[in-house]
Amino acid sequence: MGHSELILASSSQTRKALMDRLGLVYRSISPDIDESPKGETHADDLARRLAFEKAQVIAEQYPDAIVIGSDQVAWRNHTPQDFIGKPLTFENAITQLMANSGQTVCFSTGLSIQHFQSGFEKTLVEHYQVKFRELTLGEIERYVRREQPLQCAGSFRCEGLGISLFQSMSGNDQTTLMGLPLIQLCYYLRQLNIVIP
Numbered sequence: 001m002g003h004s005e006l007i008l009a010s011s012s013q014t015r016k017a018l019m020d021r022l023g024l025v026y027r028s029i030s031p032d033i034d035e036s037p038k039g040e041t042h043a044d045d046l047a048r049r050l051a052f053e054k055a056q057v058i059a060e061q062y063p064d065a066i067v068i069g070s071d072q073v074a075w076r077n078h079t080p081q082d083f084i085g086k087p088l089t090f091e092n093a094i095t096q097l098m099a100n101s102g103q104t105v106c107f108s109t110g111l112s113i114q115h116f117q118s119g120f121e122k123t124l125v126e127h128y129q130v131k132f133r134e135l136t137l138g139e140i141e142r143y144v145r146r147e148q149p150l151q152c153a154g155s156f157r158c159e160g161l162g163i164s165l166f167q168s169m170s171g172n173d174q175t176t177l178m179g180l181p182l183i184q185l186c187y188y189l190r191q192l193n194i195v196i197p
Contacts, residue, residue: 004115004192005065009058014159015070018180022196024189031057031069043073043080043108044125051110052123063116066192070111070180074153077104077129086151093144093155094137097165101135105154109176113188122188126181128171130158135165 008019011030019026031054040046055069074084076099084105087093107130112123147161156162158169158177175182186196 004117005062006194007058007062007065007067009054009067009069012179014178015180018175018178018182019068021182022186024194024196026068029058031055033057035071037083041081043075043083043106044110046083047071047073047108047110048112048123048125049110051112051125055112055114055123059114059116066113066115066120066189066194068111068113068180068185070109072107072109072153072179074105074107076100077106080106080108084154086153087155088150090144090150093150094140096155097132097135097140097144098137100132100154100165101140102132104129104131107154107177109179109181111181111184113185113192115192120192124184126171126173126176126184128169128174128177130154130169130177131167132165133167139165 006024006026008026008028009031010028016028033053035050037046050071051069055067059067075082087096107128109126114121143161147157149155149157156165173181173183189196
């Protein structure tokens with residue numbers, strides 16, 4: 001068991017940077033799945049399914065590897081059925097941040113660890129909240145121009161200048177907000193006899 005290859009089912013640079021913190025030897029493979037919702041009415045359900053499917057696709061191809069899948073869905077307080085996606089355009093990012101101004105944005109981050117050979121499978125959802133301060137249009141435009149968060153759900157990078165947009169942050173594990181809940185990941189990897197630290 002101790003010699004199973006570790007695979008991160010993701011091509012995300014942010015998730016790779018988080019994995020690198022653990023000092024483990026791993027490789028990343030993009031799972032290439034359809035990430036559109038299939039009738040889910042709560043962000044948790046979508047994040048859980050996508051994390052599971054990402055890991056499953058790779059775990060089936062590499063049955064003796066330990067595969068890690070993760071997915072994140074953002075939503076504004078009290079509306080977990082309205083998913084906030086990646087803005088992709090400058091205009092969309094400004095619209096998203098205007099809507100986030102003064103609001104609490106919640107992040108449901110799905111994590112799935114699968115080892116096909118031994119039948120090990122754990123899939124869970126962790127939460128994190130960010131309270132935005134009241135933002136002016138000028139602040140939003142300057143931020144989006146400077147950081148270009150067009151691939152980030154919610155239109156910000158908390159590990160960068162995005163922190164300047166917040167009033168407060170709350171949750172058990174800040175890495176949940178960044179897209180890969182490391183505390184829970186370490187917990188399950190230790191169950192698979194991977195030594196951390």
